Amino acid sequence: DTGVSQDPRHKITKRGQNVTFRCDPISEHNRLYWYRQTLGQGPEFLTYFQNEAQLEKSRLLSDRFSAERPKGSFSTLEIQRTEQGDSAMYLCASSLTQTGGYGYTFGSGTRLTVV
Amino acid sequence: AQTVTQSQPEMSVQEAETVTLSCTYDTSESDYYLFWYKQPPSRQMILVIRQEAYKQQNATENRFSVNFQKAAKSFSLKISDSQLGDAAMYFCACIIQGAQKLVFGQGTRLTINP
Numbered sequence: 001d002t003g004v005s006q007d008p009r010h011k012i013t014k015r016g017q018n019v020t021f022r023c024d025p026i027s028e029h030n031r032l033y034w035y036r037q038t039l040g041q042g043p044e045f046l047t048y049f050q051n052e053a054q055l056e057k058s059r060l061l062s063d064r065f066s067a068e069r070p071k072g073s074f075s076t077l078e079i080q081r082t083e084q085g086d087s088a089m090y091l092c093a094s095s096l097t098q099t100g101g102y103g104y105t106f107g108s109g110t111r112l113t114v115v
Numbered sequence: 116a117q118t119v120t121q122s123q124p125e126m127s128v129q130e131a132e133t134v135t136l137s138c139t140y141d142t143s144e145s146d147y148y149l150f151w152y153k154q155p156p157s158r159q160m161i162l163v164i165r166q167e168a169y170k171q172q173n174a175t176e177n178r179f180s181v182n183f184q185k186a187a188k189s190f191s192l193k194i195s196d197s198q199l200g201d202a203a204m205y206f207c208a209c210i211i212q213g214a215q216k217l218v219f220g221q222g223t224r225l226t227i228n229p
Binding site: 033040041042043044045048055056089091093101102103104106107108109111 | 119121124148150152158159160161162165167206208210212215216217218219220221222
């Protein structure tokens, strides 16, 4: 297991289209996080899972956004009816529950551009 | 909820010299962890150094060290003998013990001048 993988690396979509991103965490990590990062800013928390349960969602996560983690393994983040304001880097990270104090392992992100 | 502030959007330093990046945070909790992450142009966030709030001793990792001032809620990163590969965005972050999410500052873009 080489780390957290995200797919795709880049996505260009037209406004109004739906997009889905995938994240594969480190296999033994039971926590998975989604963050959004706009240009020149720090990552902002969107949501997190412990195993398959989605335990917290940020107010940033409008009803156009949905995330899943079936079977507690990989996760998907879907954005419906994309808007230009959704253009950002979407970062996935994972950790063991007990090691939040050791930080997270991040993936390389998916850069979304809505045109 | 905790907040993290980085007041230096950009910093630059000559290669081989020392640079300090500033970070302040705010939390009412007494048990938390602080981090510095590096995000190179290739984008993957890499953990540089971590500090446990209950430890008074400042963390050190090779050329990277921190100055942790708990009373002042300050957590600066010192990079000694700067190298070209240190050029990146640096983010300060905080997580409360038992809490669910890491909170980041706005970042500081570090440029290394050859």
